């Protein structure tokens with residue numbers, strides 16, 4: 001490994017950095033960071049002030065000075081930011097073959113990889129609240145059991161419903177980012193600790209119980225969900241029993257999005273720096289904290305970051321290069337801070353009023369078309385949404401206009417399980433399986449139907465679903481043999497087995513029966529067969545499954561009985577009402593916000609039928625064609641439809657922000673400062689043009705728009721451009 005001579009900069013190199021980027025000349029501030037001798041360099045700066053670019057310069061400089069790319073690691077909070085930095089290395093002119101060898105990853109991914117090395121194997125990863133919820137329920141049941149055994153059982157708040165479980169899981173994640181261990185001090189009680197943490201006693205008791213379960217029976221951690229790895233690694237590194245486990249020894253450690261760090265990720269970073277005796281450079285912007293839900297802890301970072309380190313240089317990047325003075329001034333007004341533009345460009349900022357969502361979608365589309373008409377690249381235009389479920393009207397408008405769109409941070413609403421499920425219902429009602437193109441899509445539809453009918457099927461049975469998806473006859477058999485048939489004890493048992501296991505079980509039964517017969521034990525044979533007969537005929541479905549089955553049968557009848565020339569949306573509205581999807585969503589999804597999304601995406605789906613005005617069969621045909629068209633459009637340049645979180649770190653020639661209404665952005669019920677940070681992130685993604693879509697009624701307009709003091713910013717911006725520097 002290349003050691004200490006690799007980064008400290010000789011005076012000659014300081015005067016003229018050896019790495020020269022392509023396409024721009026670094027400012028003195030950038031050069032200072034690129035070539036600095038200090039072991040720790042920290043740069044906090046505004047949006048667009050070249051943080052990512054300068055970190056890329058620093059990396060390229062290290063490589064130019066002989067550090068192997070493999071000895072450099074970039075850590076970020078979001079995967080997108082890691083990708084952006086890796087791309088930026090190439091954009092500034094570092095050879096792609098070198099850039100690709102630099103490890104750019106998230107803190108949690110890094111922690112997961114490190115734990116895999118330390119523990120010598122993979123730990124199952126649960127990637128959603130839905131996947132973790134059964135463990136929470138089991139822990140609640142265990143706590144209730146233990147509590148009942150006490151001489152005087154305590155009154156504990158324990159989550160029962162999905163929404164409460166979601167709240168608990170969010171709280172548990174916060175505790176972990178703060179490195180709150182489940183263990184108690186000597187003589188400390190659970191109630192005392194809960195009190196100190198300012199959380200209900202039951203919540204802390206459950207946190208302890210769940211962590212105990214996750215810890216496994218002494219044979220290692222039994223599962224992890226998001227951010228658990230960072231917490232586990234931080235705990236392991238800080239355990240204090242002997243030397244900490246070895247981490248990969250990096251010579252240069254780079255952190256982008258520094259503001260999103262928390263005590264757990266900081267603990268991992270400190271060890272990484274210490275073990276590799278690494279040089280550190282980090283950059284961030286406190287106004288871009290939008291991940292407090294995931295433990296981003298500004299006060300901790302402000303007060304602790306680098307506090308115990310020696311040889312720390314805090315440097316600044318004062319100019320934004322992303323946009324011209326008008327936008328810089330609007331941002332300065334919005335965040336009440338100094339923002340200076342280093343770009344001579346007259347940014348266009350337009351505010352447009354809309355009457356309703358459909359109108360906002362049409363105006364968004366008009367902006368995109370105008371951008372395209374002026375010869376600008378579609379993929380340099382982004383529509384940024386506060387909430388993923390606001391995409392529906394816009395997706396419909398883009399699709400109808402033949403504009404291809406790619407999504408980040410959200411799922412196209414056509415692929416949401418509730419819409420896939422409805423498409424399955426339509427296909428079954430019309431007996432037109434071809435309306436769902438391709439076996440892959442049909443498989444997704446079958447899986448969505450399973451989910452919505454609240455049926456469980458062993459993962460090993462996915463193969464059966466795949467086969468059903470390829471053959472129309474089996475697709476139909478799935479409807480009658482699985483979805484519309486009351487589940488029996490035998491079905492239940494079979495569902496838990498793979499196809500091979502089921503065959504083996506049947507074979508075992510036959511062998512047993514024939515052996516008993518050979519041995520003349522007829523009574524036992526009869527008993528065996530009676531048991532089997534009973535299992536095959538005893539209905540064993542939950543009330544929810546029965547309700548879902550009857551509702552599905554009724555919805556199919558409604559669609560089949562619809563007059564052939566009736567516009568599809570009327571029959572669909574009746575079917576959707578019968579399916580009662582909102583209530584089912586509240587049961588299936590852990591986060592209550594999901595139930596709202598379900599209602600909105602179904603409404604969007606029915607709305608596309610309403611606008612088309614055609615009968616069901618033609619609507620199904622249109623869906624198929626629309627889907628094929630979409631796939632075709634995606635191969636060309638596409639406009640980006642994304643959430644604020646996904647847009648972070650990126651930049652676009654044109655940015656459109658629709659639905660800027662009080663209650664929608666800022667989103668009702670969310671922390672106001674964080675909402676303001678989100679708006680700051682979203683609006684500062686623009687390079688040349690920004691469109692702000694606001695409601696017609698002035699009283700409903702998002703206060704964020706007024707806070708930008710646009711008229712003033714644009715007038716002063718123009719003046720700045722006209723005045724020679």
Ligand SMILES: Nc1ncnc2c1ncn2[C@@H]1O[C@H](COP(=O)(O)OP(=O)(O)OP(=O)(O)O)[C@@H](O)[C@H]1O
Pocket residue numbers: 024025026027030045046047048049050051052053054285320321322648649650651684
């Ligand atoms: N010296 C320079 N001259 C001109 N343009 C520059 C210079 N340095 C960086 N840029 C450009 O400025 C823009 C913003 O840079 P960058 O993305 O690095 O900012 P950032 O601070 O990381 O932004 P954010 O935090 O908002 O994601 C990019 O288009 C980049 O190419």
